[in-house]
Amino acid sequence: MKEKGRKAIATNRKARHNYTILDTYEAGVALLGTEVKSLRDGKASLVDAFATIDDGEVWLRGLHIAEYGSGSWTNHAPLRNRKLLLHRREIDNLVGRIRDGNLTLVPLSLYFSEGRVKVELALARGKQAHDKRHDLAKRTAQREVERELGRRVKGM
Numbered sequence: 001m002k003e004k005g006r007k008a009i010a011t012n013r014k015a016r017h018n019y020t021i022l023d024t025y026e027a028g029v030a031l032l033g034t035e036v037k038s039l040r041d042g043k044a045s046l047v048d049a050f051a052t053i054d055d056g057e058v059w060l061r062g063l064h065i066a067e068y069g070s071g072s073w074t075n076h077a078p079l080r081n082r083k084l085l086l087h088r089r090e091i092d093n094l095v096g097r098i099r100d101g102n103l104t105l106v107p108l109s110l111y112f113s114e115g116r117v118k119v120e121l122a123l124a125r126g127k128q129a130h131d132k133r134h135d136l137a138k139r140t141a142q143r144e145v146e147r148e149l150g151r152r153v154k155g156m
Contacts, residue, residue: 007112009039012046015106017132019124024108025094028085029060029117032076034068039117041069044110051084051105051121053095058084060107060119084119097123 015021031039038044043066051060060082067075086094097103108120127135 004114009042009110009112009117010044010046011109012049012107014047015108015122015124018127019104019106019122020127020131021108021122021124022103023097023123025086025090025121025123026113027058027119027121029110029119030083030085031117034074034076035065036117037070038065038068038076039110039112046107046110049107051107053091053098053105056091056095058086058091058094058105058121060084063107063110084121094123101125 045064047064048062049060049064050062051058053059062079063082064078065076067078094105098105103123103125106122106124108122110117110119112118
């Protein structure tokens with residue numbers, strides 16, 4: 001029986017801090033059997049992961065999926081390159097946009113969607129240190145405004 005909905009496996013929490021997200025794509029991932037079993041145990045890390053486009057194919061590099069504990073000699077290599085499954089027009093669009101600007105492909109999250117492993121891929125531009133400070137200041141100011149509004153509603 002197929003599972004319904006979306007079950008998160010791993011997220012790249014630093015991606016939104018280090019990059020400005022311009023666009024997101026959902027891509028399937030070509031995996032081996034022991035990789036899927038290891039992902040069902042939640043043993044994956046997107047920390048150093050990134051995507052590249054080589055010869056019209058999108059590859060996910062640096063994704064760490066731990067070896068399956070009950071696997072035998074057929075176990076997978078933890079850091080192997082994995083092919084991402086996207087439509088041709090999406091790949092062509094990505095190639096054009098990456099070539100034009102200083103953009104990169106960053107995985108935001110890895111999850112099961114109706115029993116299949118998917119990755120949320122972002123077309124992103126790297127942030128400078130001053131951009132990060134500006135975002136932090138904006139977030140802090142917004143938090144202060146919400147806190148003050150909450151106090152006024154409560155009559156404090």
